[in-house]
Amino acid sequence: MGRGVTPKKKVAVLGAGKIGGILLQALLRDGSLSPAQTWTTVAHPERARALKDKLKVHAGTDNLEAVRDADIIFICVKPQVVVDVVREIRAHVNRNQLLISVAASVPTEMIERGLENEVPVVRAMPNTPCVLGAGMTALCKGRFAQKHHLDTAAKFFDAVGRTVIVDEKHMDAVTGLSASGPAYIYIILESLAEAGVKVGLPRDVSTLLAAQTTLGAARVVLETGDHPALLKDAVTTPAGCTIDGIMELEEGKLRVTLIKAVVKAVQRAKELAFS
């Protein structure tokens, strides 16, 4: 989004934990937010003090103070806490504000039900690579949000990576794929680096090879739009080395394991807010 798009607006980020903190820092760094316009909250006062010292934003534990007269409110607390926080702030939230929830599993309807007014709600599902502007965020809108609300929310997440608009019915699937996905990729990357060590490479060289290869392969998929299977075929020389490696992957059921991992995470996303 860059500088000056929401300069006069007050923005509240409730729950500056892992993802809330990443978004906050990335948006401040990019200039999408200035410290003066940004209010944030956490549960522990010492964490609030640390955030205030580090980021120079208004930070505390008082959600009501943060949302009072805020134009945009991000909800970044755990799914099980969202309804409590919404109940707490409801008297200070009105239809002129925009509420953006990044909580997994919590439907917009559940948030809307907790509020007194017909408040525009946008649900977003970002991931941790937002920290370097390489995030992936899916967005959908609730009952009272208009297209311009979705556009406003998308501008924040565009500033820290790519965005896609989906129907709300797909948000749990997004959660299991791209929000949980960095963890799966880190495990793959770590395993490739271990493999390099096993065949004699120094760990730093091995990690660099694994990470840059992961980044390069992902970029080629994104920039060519070619099917990954086609790109894999281009690496696989007949009777060469790669096909031997692929045979091991097939025998180890890498594909079906990854598919099952996403399916399980999606199932969990469906129940999290209701547990």
Ligand SMILES: NC(=O)c1ccc[n+]([C@@H]2O[C@H](COP(=O)([O-])OP(=O)(O)OC[C@H]3O[C@@H](n4cnc5c(N)ncnc54)[C@H](OP(=O)(O)O)[C@@H]3O)[C@@H](O)[C@H]2O)c1
């Ligand atoms: N982590 C991810 O990759 C990711 C990706 C997409 C979406 N999400 C979603 O983001 C949400 C947060 O996840 P997380 O991983 O960032 O968890 P987290 O690190 O535990 O962050 C939660 C934050 O909420 C604060 N908090 C707790 N109760 C609060 C309250 N009543 N009022 C204000 N703040 C409160 C906590 O404060 P203290 O720090 O003082 O304990 C903490 O900073 C979840 O709903 C999750 O589904 C996470």
